[in-house]
Amino acid sequence: MVRIELKVLNRSGLHTRPAASIVKVASKYKCEIELDKDGFVINSKSIIGVMTLAAEQGSILYLITNGIDEKEASDEIAKLFESGFGEI
Amino acid sequence: MSKYDNLNVIVKDKIPVSHLMQSSIEAKSVIGEVGLGNFITEKNLHRPQLALAGYVGLFTFHRVQIFGNTEVNYLNSLTIKEKENSIRRITTFPIPCIILTDGNELDESVLKIFESAKISVLSTKLATTKAFTLLSEFLDDQFSLQATVHGSFVDVYGVGILFTGRSGIGKSEVALDLIERGHRLVADDIIMITKTREALIMGTGTNLVQHFMEIRGLGLIDIRQMFGVRSIRFQKRLEIIVELEDWNENEEYTRTGLDEIPTGIMGVDIMTIKLPIFPGKNITVIAEVIALDYLLKTYGYNASDVFANKLREAIDLKTKNSSNIVENRIISSFQGDRE
Numbered sequence: 001m002v003r004i005e006l007k008v009l010n011r012s013g014l015h016t017r018p019a020a021s022i023v024k025v026a027s028k029y030k031c032e033i034e035l036d037k038d039g040f041v042i043n044s045k046s047i048i049g050v051m052t053l054a055a056e057q058g059s060i061l062y063l064i065t066n067g068i069d070e071k072e073a074s075d076e077i078a079k080l081f082e083s084g085f086g087e088i
Numbered sequence: 089m090s091k092y093d094n095l096n097v098i099v100k101d102k103i104p105v106s107h108l109m110q111s112s113i114e115a116k117s118v119i120g121e122v123g124l125g126n127f128i129t130e131k132n133l134h135r136p137q138l139a140l141a142g143y144v145g146l147f148t149f150h151r152v153q154i155f156g157n158t159e160v161n162y163l164n165s166l167t168i169k170e171k172e173n174s175i176r177r178i179t180t181f182p183i184p185c186i187i188l189t190d191g192n193e194l195d196e197s198v199l200k201i202f203e204s205a206k207i208s209v210l211s212t213k214l215a216t217t218k219a220f221t222l223l224s225e226f227l228d229d230q231f232s233l234q235a236t237v238h239g240s241f242v243d244v245y246g247v248g249i250l251f252t253g254r255s256g257i258g259k260s261e262v263a264l265d266l267i268e269r270g271h272r273l274v275a276d277d278i279i280m281i282t283k284t285r286e287a288l289i290m291g292t293g294t295n296l297v298q299h300f301m302e303i304r305g306l307g308l309i310d311i312r313q314m315f316g317v318r319s320i321r322f323q324k325r326l327e328i329i330v331e332l333e334d335w336n337e338n339e340e341y342t343r344t345g346l347d348e349i350p351t352g353i354m355g356v357d358i359m360t361i362k363l364p365i366f367p368g369k370n371i372t373v374i375a376e377v378i379a380l381d382y383l384l385k386t387y388g389y390n391a392s393d394v395f396a397n398k399l400r401e402a403i404d405l406k407t408k409n410s411s412n413i414v415e416n417r418i419i420s421s422f423q424g425d426r427e
Contacts, residue, residue: 012403013407015396015399054399054402054406056407059406
Protein backbone atom coordinates (compact mmCIF):
# COMPACT_ATOMS: atom_id res chain seq x y z
CA MET A 1 0.00 0.00 0.00
CA VAL A 2 1.26 3.48 -0.87
CA ARG A 3 -0.11 6.59 0.85
CA ILE A 4 1.01 10.03 -0.25
CA GLU A 5 -0.05 13.60 0.43
CA LEU A 6 -1.18 15.75 -2.47
CA LYS A 7 -2.03 19.42 -2.70
CA VAL A 8 -4.44 20.99 -5.18
CA LEU A 9 -2.38 23.70 -6.90
CA ASN A 10 -4.53 25.01 -9.73
CA ARG A 11 -6.75 27.99 -9.02
CA SER A 12 -10.10 26.49 -9.91
CA GLY A 13 -9.63 23.29 -7.91
CA LEU A 14 -10.83 19.79 -8.82
CA HIS A 15 -13.61 20.82 -11.18
CA THR A 16 -14.98 18.54 -13.88
CA ARG A 17 -12.03 18.44 -16.24
CA PRO A 18 -9.29 17.74 -13.66
CA ALA A 19 -11.57 15.15 -12.07
CA ALA A 20 -12.02 13.47 -15.44
CA SER A 21 -8.25 13.38 -15.99
CA ILE A 22 -7.67 11.75 -12.59
CA VAL A 23 -10.27 9.09 -13.39
CA LYS A 24 -8.76 8.56 -16.82
CA VAL A 25 -5.30 7.92 -15.38
CA ALA A 26 -6.59 5.87 -12.42
CA SER A 27 -8.64 3.61 -14.69
CA LYS A 28 -5.48 2.49 -16.48
CA TYR A 29 -4.20 0.74 -13.36
CA LYS A 30 -5.27 -2.52 -11.82
CA CYS A 31 -4.70 -1.53 -8.19
CA GLU A 32 -7.31 0.00 -5.90
CA ILE A 33 -6.96 3.78 -5.83
CA GLU A 34 -8.65 5.95 -3.25
CA LEU A 35 -8.61 9.64 -2.47
CA ASP A 36 -9.13 10.88 1.08
CA LYS A 37 -10.15 14.46 1.78
CA ASP A 38 -10.74 15.33 5.43
CA GLY A 39 -11.69 11.73 6.12
CA PHE A 40 -14.09 11.47 3.20
CA VAL A 41 -12.75 8.57 1.12
CA ILE A 42 -13.76 7.90 -2.47
CA ASN A 43 -12.80 5.54 -5.30
CA SER A 44 -10.60 7.43 -7.78
CA LYS A 45 -11.91 5.42 -10.70
CA SER A 46 -15.37 6.93 -10.20
CA ILE A 47 -16.01 10.33 -11.79
CA ILE A 48 -18.89 11.16 -9.45
CA GLY A 49 -16.67 10.18 -6.53
CA VAL A 50 -13.79 12.47 -7.45
CA MET A 51 -16.13 15.35 -8.23
CA THR A 52 -17.90 14.92 -4.88
CA LEU A 53 -14.66 15.90 -3.13
CA ALA A 54 -15.12 19.41 -4.59
CA ALA A 55 -11.51 20.03 -3.62
CA GLU A 56 -10.57 23.72 -3.73
CA GLN A 57 -7.16 25.25 -4.39
CA GLY A 58 -4.78 24.63 -1.51
CA SER A 59 -6.68 21.70 -0.07
CA ILE A 60 -4.77 18.59 1.00
CA LEU A 61 -5.74 15.12 -0.22
CA TYR A 62 -4.31 11.72 0.56
CA LEU A 63 -3.89 9.22 -2.26
CA ILE A 64 -3.98 5.58 -1.23
CA THR A 65 -3.06 2.97 -3.82
CA ASN A 66 -3.14 -0.72 -3.06
CA GLY A 67 -2.31 -3.53 -5.50
CA ILE A 68 0.09 -4.80 -8.08
CA ASP A 69 0.93 -1.48 -9.80
CA GLU A 70 0.40 0.79 -6.77
CA LYS A 71 3.74 2.62 -7.09
CA GLU A 72 3.30 3.56 -10.76
CA ALA A 73 -0.29 4.67 -10.23
CA SER A 74 0.69 6.77 -7.24
CA ASP A 75 3.54 8.43 -9.17
CA GLU A 76 1.47 9.25 -12.21
CA ILE A 77 -1.41 10.75 -10.25
CA ALA A 78 1.07 12.75 -8.13
CA LYS A 79 2.49 14.19 -11.35
CA LEU A 80 -0.98 15.26 -12.43
CA PHE A 81 -1.47 17.18 -9.19
CA GLU A 82 2.02 18.74 -9.44
CA SER A 83 1.31 19.95 -12.95
CA GLY A 84 -1.91 21.56 -11.69
CA PHE A 85 -3.73 19.49 -14.33
CA GLY A 86 -2.13 21.61 -17.01
CA GLU A 87 -3.91 24.69 -15.69
CA ILE A 88 -0.98 26.58 -14.20
CA MET B 89 -11.94 11.46 -39.77
CA SER B 90 -15.06 9.33 -39.63
CA LYS B 91 -15.88 6.08 -41.35
CA TYR B 92 -18.59 7.97 -43.20
CA ASP B 93 -16.07 10.12 -45.08
CA ASN B 94 -15.86 7.53 -47.82
CA LEU B 95 -19.58 7.00 -48.19
CA ASN B 96 -20.65 6.08 -51.66
CA VAL B 97 -22.76 9.18 -52.18
CA ILE B 98 -25.23 9.19 -55.04
CA VAL B 99 -26.10 12.53 -56.57
CA LYS B 100 -28.54 12.86 -59.43
CA ASP B 101 -27.46 15.46 -61.96
CA LYS B 102 -30.69 15.33 -63.94
CA ILE B 103 -34.21 13.98 -63.79
CA PRO B 104 -36.70 13.64 -66.66
CA VAL B 105 -39.68 16.00 -66.73
CA SER B 106 -42.01 12.97 -66.46
CA HIS B 107 -40.82 12.59 -62.83
CA LEU B 108 -42.60 15.83 -61.95
CA MET B 109 -45.90 14.03 -62.45
CA GLN B 110 -45.07 11.93 -59.36
CA SER B 111 -44.79 15.03 -57.19
CA SER B 112 -47.65 16.18 -55.02
CA ILE B 113 -48.59 19.08 -57.33
CA GLU B 114 -50.49 16.57 -59.51
CA ALA B 115 -49.29 18.06 -62.76
CA LYS B 116 -50.70 16.86 -66.07
CA SER B 117 -49.27 17.44 -69.52
CA VAL B 118 -51.38 19.65 -71.77
CA ILE B 119 -49.57 18.72 -74.99
CA GLY B 120 -49.39 14.95 -74.67
CA GLU B 121 -46.03 13.28 -74.56
CA VAL B 122 -44.14 16.27 -75.95
CA GLY B 123 -40.96 17.07 -74.06
CA LEU B 124 -41.60 14.67 -71.17
CA GLY B 125 -38.16 13.19 -71.76
CA ASN B 126 -36.44 16.58 -71.36
CA PHE B 127 -34.06 16.71 -68.44
CA ILE B 128 -34.27 19.03 -65.46
CA THR B 129 -30.78 19.75 -64.15
CA GLU B 130 -31.46 22.16 -61.33
CA LYS B 131 -33.66 22.25 -58.26
CA ASN B 132 -34.43 25.96 -58.50
CA LEU B 133 -37.56 27.29 -60.17
CA HIS B 134 -37.95 30.42 -62.26
CA ARG B 135 -40.75 32.83 -63.12
CA PRO B 136 -39.90 34.18 -66.58
CA GLN B 137 -41.64 37.55 -66.38
CA LEU B 138 -38.72 39.61 -67.71
CA ALA B 139 -37.96 37.08 -70.43
CA LEU B 140 -41.57 37.24 -71.61
CA ALA B 141 -41.40 41.03 -71.61
CA GLY B 142 -38.35 40.90 -73.85
CA TYR B 143 -35.28 40.95 -71.62
CA VAL B 144 -33.49 37.61 -71.92
CA GLY B 145 -30.14 38.62 -70.40
CA LEU B 146 -29.28 36.21 -67.55
CA PHE B 147 -32.39 34.20 -68.40
CA THR B 148 -32.14 31.01 -66.34
CA PHE B 149 -33.73 28.95 -69.09
CA HIS B 150 -32.46 25.59 -67.81
CA ARG B 151 -34.73 25.86 -64.77
CA VAL B 152 -38.35 24.77 -64.61
CA GLN B 153 -40.37 27.84 -65.70
CA ILE B 154 -43.49 28.66 -63.72
CA PHE B 155 -46.34 30.45 -65.51
CA GLY B 156 -48.59 31.85 -62.79
CA ASN B 157 -51.31 34.47 -62.95
CA THR B 158 -48.80 37.29 -63.57
CA GLU B 159 -47.23 35.64 -66.61
CA VAL B 160 -50.52 34.50 -68.13
CA ASN B 161 -52.32 37.82 -67.53
CA TYR B 162 -49.37 39.64 -69.08
CA LEU B 163 -49.50 37.42 -72.16
CA ASN B 164 -53.25 37.94 -72.44
CA SER B 165 -52.76 41.71 -72.39
CA LEU B 166 -50.77 41.45 -75.63
CA THR B 167 -52.07 41.14 -79.20
CA ILE B 168 -51.89 37.64 -80.73
CA LYS B 169 -48.85 38.69 -82.77
CA GLU B 170 -46.96 40.12 -79.78
CA LYS B 171 -47.88 37.09 -77.67
CA GLU B 172 -46.49 34.66 -80.24
CA ASN B 173 -43.33 36.73 -80.61
CA SER B 174 -42.82 36.74 -76.86
CA ILE B 175 -43.16 32.95 -76.69
CA ARG B 176 -40.93 32.44 -79.75
CA ARG B 177 -38.25 34.54 -78.08
CA ILE B 178 -38.07 32.29 -75.02
CA THR B 179 -38.40 29.04 -76.99
CA THR B 180 -35.07 29.78 -78.68
CA PHE B 181 -33.64 28.61 -75.34
CA PRO B 182 -33.66 24.89 -74.43
CA ILE B 183 -36.20 25.19 -71.61
CA PRO B 184 -36.97 21.75 -70.14
CA CYS B 185 -40.45 22.45 -68.87
CA ILE B 186 -43.21 25.03 -68.40
CA ILE B 187 -45.66 24.65 -65.54
CA LEU B 188 -48.99 26.45 -65.63
CA THR B 189 -50.26 26.99 -62.11
CA ASP B 190 -53.66 27.94 -60.69
CA GLY B 191 -55.39 26.16 -63.59
CA ASN B 192 -54.21 28.82 -66.07
CA GLU B 193 -54.48 27.99 -69.76
CA LEU B 194 -52.59 29.09 -72.87
CA ASP B 195 -53.93 29.65 -76.37
CA GLU B 196 -53.80 26.80 -78.86
CA SER B 197 -51.39 28.77 -81.09
CA VAL B 198 -49.01 29.35 -78.16
CA LEU B 199 -49.06 25.67 -77.20
CA LYS B 200 -48.20 24.83 -80.83
CA ILE B 201 -45.02 26.94 -80.52
CA PHE B 202 -43.97 25.05 -77.38
CA GLU B 203 -44.82 21.77 -79.10
CA SER B 204 -42.62 22.49 -82.11
CA ALA B 205 -39.79 23.59 -79.76
CA LYS B 206 -40.24 20.28 -77.88
CA ILE B 207 -40.77 22.06 -74.60
CA SER B 208 -43.11 20.22 -72.24
CA VAL B 209 -46.07 22.11 -70.80
CA LEU B 210 -47.63 20.83 -67.60
CA SER B 211 -50.62 22.19 -65.75
CA THR B 212 -51.67 22.10 -62.11
CA LYS B 213 -54.77 23.32 -60.30
CA LEU B 214 -52.74 24.43 -57.28
CA ALA B 215 -52.20 28.11 -56.52
CA THR B 216 -48.81 29.41 -57.66
CA THR B 217 -47.22 29.86 -54.23
CA LYS B 218 -48.35 26.44 -53.07
CA ALA B 219 -47.19 24.73 -56.27
CA PHE B 220 -43.92 26.64 -55.96
CA THR B 221 -43.29 25.36 -52.42
CA LEU B 222 -44.26 21.76 -53.16
CA LEU B 223 -42.25 21.65 -56.35
CA SER B 224 -39.20 23.16 -54.63
CA GLU B 225 -39.42 20.51 -51.91
CA PHE B 226 -39.78 17.75 -54.49
CA LEU B 227 -36.83 18.92 -56.57
CA ASP B 228 -34.74 19.57 -53.45
CA ASP B 229 -35.27 15.94 -52.49
CA GLN B 230 -34.62 14.64 -56.01
CA PHE B 231 -31.30 16.48 -56.27
CA SER B 232 -30.17 15.84 -52.70
CA LEU B 233 -27.21 13.70 -51.66
CA GLN B 234 -28.08 10.10 -50.99
CA ALA B 235 -26.17 7.15 -49.59
CA THR B 236 -26.72 3.81 -47.90
CA VAL B 237 -25.35 2.91 -44.48
CA HIS B 238 -25.31 -0.34 -42.55
CA GLY B 239 -27.08 -0.56 -39.21
CA SER B 240 -30.42 -0.60 -37.43
CA PHE B 241 -32.49 2.57 -37.42
CA VAL B 242 -35.07 2.96 -34.66
CA ASP B 243 -37.32 5.76 -33.43
CA VAL B 244 -36.87 5.80 -29.65
CA TYR B 245 -39.25 8.22 -27.91
CA GLY B 246 -39.32 10.19 -31.16
CA VAL B 247 -35.53 10.37 -31.46
CA GLY B 248 -33.96 8.76 -34.54
CA ILE B 249 -31.15 6.48 -33.33
CA LEU B 250 -28.91 4.56 -35.74
CA PHE B 251 -27.13 1.57 -34.24
CA THR B 252 -23.90 0.67 -36.00
CA GLY B 253 -21.15 -1.86 -35.34
CA ARG B 254 -19.56 -5.01 -36.76
CA SER B 255 -21.95 -7.62 -38.08
CA GLY B 256 -23.04 -10.05 -35.42
CA ILE B 257 -22.59 -7.59 -32.56
CA GLY B 258 -26.34 -7.51 -32.01
CA LYS B 259 -27.73 -4.41 -33.72
CA SER B 260 -30.88 -6.17 -34.89
CA GLU B 261 -31.38 -7.73 -31.45
CA VAL B 262 -31.20 -4.29 -29.84
CA ALA B 263 -33.73 -3.00 -32.39
CA LEU B 264 -36.00 -5.98 -31.68
CA ASP B 265 -35.80 -5.39 -27.95
CA LEU B 266 -36.68 -1.71 -28.45
CA ILE B 267 -39.66 -2.64 -30.65
CA GLU B 268 -40.84 -5.04 -27.96
CA ARG B 269 -40.79 -2.10 -25.55
CA GLY B 270 -43.02 -0.03 -27.82
CA HIS B 271 -40.49 1.85 -29.96
CA ARG B 272 -40.65 1.95 -33.75
CA LEU B 273 -38.44 0.40 -36.39
CA VAL B 274 -37.55 2.56 -39.38
CA ALA B 275 -35.27 0.09 -41.15
CA ASP B 276 -32.85 -2.70 -40.42
CA ASP B 277 -29.58 -3.59 -42.13
CA ILE B 278 -29.70 -1.26 -45.15
CA ILE B 279 -30.59 2.33 -44.36
CA MET B 280 -31.02 4.80 -47.20
CA ILE B 281 -30.05 8.26 -46.04
CA THR B 282 -30.79 11.54 -47.79
CA LYS B 283 -29.57 15.01 -46.98
CA THR B 284 -32.47 17.44 -47.06
CA ARG B 285 -32.71 21.20 -46.63
CA GLU B 286 -28.92 21.30 -46.47
CA ALA B 287 -28.93 20.46 -42.77
CA LEU B 288 -30.92 17.31 -42.06
CA ILE B 289 -30.25 13.65 -42.67
CA MET B 290 -33.41 11.64 -43.27
CA GLY B 291 -33.37 7.86 -43.23
CA THR B 292 -35.67 5.21 -44.65
CA GLY B 293 -35.51 1.55 -45.66
CA THR B 294 -35.52 0.02 -49.11
CA ASN B 295 -38.81 -0.62 -50.85
CA LEU B 296 -38.06 -4.34 -51.10
CA VAL B 297 -37.04 -5.03 -47.51
CA GLN B 298 -39.32 -2.54 -45.74
CA HIS B 299 -39.71 -3.90 -42.19
CA PHE B 300 -38.37 -7.39 -42.67
CA MET B 301 -35.46 -8.22 -40.43
CA GLU B 302 -32.96 -11.03 -40.19
CA ILE B 303 -32.36 -12.53 -36.79
CA ARG B 304 -29.37 -14.83 -36.74
CA GLY B 305 -30.32 -18.42 -36.15
CA LEU B 306 -33.94 -17.64 -36.86
CA GLY B 307 -34.12 -16.28 -40.38
CA LEU B 308 -36.39 -13.57 -41.70
CA ILE B 309 -39.18 -12.06 -39.68
CA ASP B 310 -41.66 -9.32 -40.60
CA ILE B 311 -41.88 -6.73 -37.83
CA ARG B 312 -45.00 -5.09 -39.24
CA GLN B 313 -46.95 -8.34 -39.27
CA MET B 314 -45.61 -9.43 -35.92
CA PHE B 315 -45.95 -6.25 -33.86
CA GLY B 316 -48.45 -4.27 -35.90
CA VAL B 317 -48.47 -0.86 -37.46
CA ARG B 318 -47.55 0.97 -34.25
CA SER B 319 -44.14 -0.74 -34.30
CA ILE B 320 -42.94 0.75 -37.57
CA ARG B 321 -42.47 3.99 -39.41
CA PHE B 322 -41.23 4.75 -42.90
CA GLN B 323 -38.97 7.74 -42.36
CA LYS B 324 -37.15 9.48 -39.54
CA ARG B 325 -34.56 12.18 -39.08
CA LEU B 326 -31.19 10.77 -38.03
CA GLU B 327 -30.30 12.43 -34.73
CA ILE B 328 -27.94 10.09 -32.88
CA ILE B 329 -25.49 7.40 -33.92
CA VAL B 330 -24.80 4.71 -31.32
CA GLU B 331 -21.66 2.77 -32.20
CA LEU B 332 -21.76 -0.63 -30.54
CA GLU B 333 -18.29 -2.00 -29.92
CA ASP B 334 -16.69 -4.93 -28.19
CA TRP B 335 -15.32 -3.78 -24.86
CA ASN B 336 -11.72 -2.68 -25.32
CA GLU B 337 -9.80 -1.72 -22.21
CA ASN B 338 -7.38 0.46 -24.17
CA GLU B 339 -10.18 2.55 -25.59
CA GLU B 340 -11.31 5.61 -23.67
CA TYR B 341 -15.02 6.04 -23.12
CA THR B 342 -16.52 9.32 -22.03
CA ARG B 343 -17.07 9.68 -18.31
CA THR B 344 -18.45 13.19 -18.02
CA GLY B 345 -20.24 13.58 -21.35
CA LEU B 346 -18.78 17.08 -21.68
CA ASP B 347 -16.68 16.52 -24.77
CA GLU B 348 -18.73 15.01 -27.55
CA ILE B 349 -17.28 14.31 -30.94
CA PRO B 350 -19.98 14.27 -33.61
CA THR B 351 -19.81 12.22 -36.80
CA GLY B 352 -19.93 14.12 -40.08
CA ILE B 353 -22.25 12.52 -42.61
CA MET B 354 -22.47 14.28 -45.96
CA GLY B 355 -21.50 17.50 -44.21
CA VAL B 356 -24.03 17.24 -41.37
CA ASP B 357 -22.77 16.70 -37.82
CA ILE B 358 -24.57 13.87 -36.02
CA MET B 359 -24.18 13.31 -32.28
CA THR B 360 -22.30 10.05 -31.77
CA ILE B 361 -22.02 7.79 -28.76
CA LYS B 362 -19.52 4.95 -28.51
CA LEU B 363 -21.06 2.20 -26.47
CA PRO B 364 -18.89 -0.70 -25.31
CA ILE B 365 -20.88 -3.87 -24.84
CA PHE B 366 -20.28 -6.82 -22.57
CA PRO B 367 -22.42 -9.56 -21.08
CA GLY B 368 -24.99 -8.27 -18.66
CA LYS B 369 -25.13 -4.80 -20.17
CA ASN B 370 -28.64 -3.78 -21.18
CA ILE B 371 -28.18 -1.75 -24.35
CA THR B 372 -31.93 -1.28 -24.78
CA VAL B 373 -32.33 0.59 -21.51
CA ILE B 374 -29.22 2.65 -22.27
CA ALA B 375 -30.65 3.50 -25.70
CA GLU B 376 -33.83 4.76 -24.04
CA VAL B 377 -31.76 6.83 -21.61
CA ILE B 378 -29.72 8.24 -24.51
CA ALA B 379 -32.97 9.32 -26.22
CA LEU B 380 -34.37 10.87 -23.04
CA ASP B 381 -31.12 12.71 -22.30
CA TYR B 382 -31.10 13.99 -25.87
CA LEU B 383 -34.67 15.26 -25.42
CA LEU B 384 -33.68 17.00 -22.18
CA LYS B 385 -30.75 18.64 -23.98
CA THR B 386 -33.05 19.67 -26.82
CA TYR B 387 -35.35 21.31 -24.30
CA GLY B 388 -32.43 23.09 -22.63
CA TYR B 389 -31.30 20.84 -19.77
CA ASN B 390 -27.78 19.41 -20.04
CA ALA B 391 -27.09 17.23 -16.99
CA SER B 392 -23.31 17.30 -17.52
CA ASP B 393 -23.24 21.09 -17.64
CA VAL B 394 -25.57 21.46 -14.68
CA PHE B 395 -23.40 19.17 -12.56
CA ALA B 396 -20.20 20.92 -13.65
CA ASN B 397 -21.72 24.25 -12.54
CA LYS B 398 -22.84 22.84 -9.20
CA LEU B 399 -19.31 21.55 -8.63
CA ARG B 400 -17.76 24.90 -9.54
CA GLU B 401 -20.05 26.69 -7.09
CA ALA B 402 -19.17 24.20 -4.34
CA ILE B 403 -15.44 24.74 -4.90
CA ASP B 404 -15.85 28.52 -5.02
CA LEU B 405 -17.77 28.49 -1.74
CA LYS B 406 -15.01 26.51 -0.03
CA THR B 407 -12.30 28.79 -1.43
CA LYS B 408 -14.10 31.85 -0.02
CA ASN B 409 -14.93 30.43 3.41
CA SER B 410 -11.71 28.41 3.81
CA SER B 411 -13.50 26.24 6.35
CA ASN B 412 -12.62 22.61 6.69
CA ILE B 413 -16.08 21.45 7.57
CA VAL B 414 -17.19 19.07 4.87
CA GLU B 415 -20.92 18.80 4.43
CA ASN B 416 -21.53 15.97 2.02
CA ARG B 417 -24.99 14.77 2.92
CA ILE B 418 -28.10 16.13 1.24
CA ILE B 419 -29.75 16.64 4.63
CA SER B 420 -27.85 18.09 7.53
CA SER B 421 -29.09 15.64 10.12
CA PHE B 422 -31.39 12.64 10.33
CA GLN B 423 -34.31 13.64 12.52
CA GLY B 424 -36.43 10.57 12.76
CA ASP B 425 -37.66 8.58 9.78
CA ARG B 426 -39.62 11.34 8.08
CA GLU B 427 -39.83 10.02 4.55
